[in-house]
Amino acid sequence: MDDPKLTTLAKQIGDLDDLVQAVRRGTPGTQTWQRLLSEHLDEINGMMQILRMTVVMARPDSEVRDAALALHGSCRRTSVAMSGTRIDTTCRMAVQLALGLSQEIKLAVESINTQT
Numbered sequence: 001m002d003d004p005k006l007t008t009l010a011k012q013i014g015d016l017d018d019l020v021q022a023v024r025r026g027t028p029g030t031q032t033w034q035r036l037l038s039e040h041l042d043e044i045n046g047m048m049q050i051l052r053m054t055v056v057m058a059r060p061d062s063e064v065r066d067a068a069l070a071l072h073g074s075c076r077r078t079s080v081a082m083s084g085t086r087i088d089t090t091c092r093m094a095v096q097l098a099l100g101l102s103q104e105i106k107l108a109v110e111s112i113n114t115q116t
Helices: 003-026 032-056 059-081 089-115
Strands: none
Touching: 003 032, 003 089, 032 059, 032 089, 059 089
């Protein structure tokens, strides 16, 4: 894997992490949808950690790709789960942004894998 693409990937993961932490800080967890969102954010956070570790440990491309797919799947499940709740507009937009960022991460990993 080459450095510019890894730098871009690291920035995208950092952006998603910043978004998840901001939503977590801004969501008190007093309502049912807030607790559900918090659970999903925990899952996304765990998937980001796995992806980071696979990249840092220079694991095989297939493991990095699988970790990126798992992260995107977690964000997609969060989006679907929150669509049927009374989530506020700001959090709904943040969930959609997280889904978009995870898609970008997945595509970045796939492009890195096809270049090697």
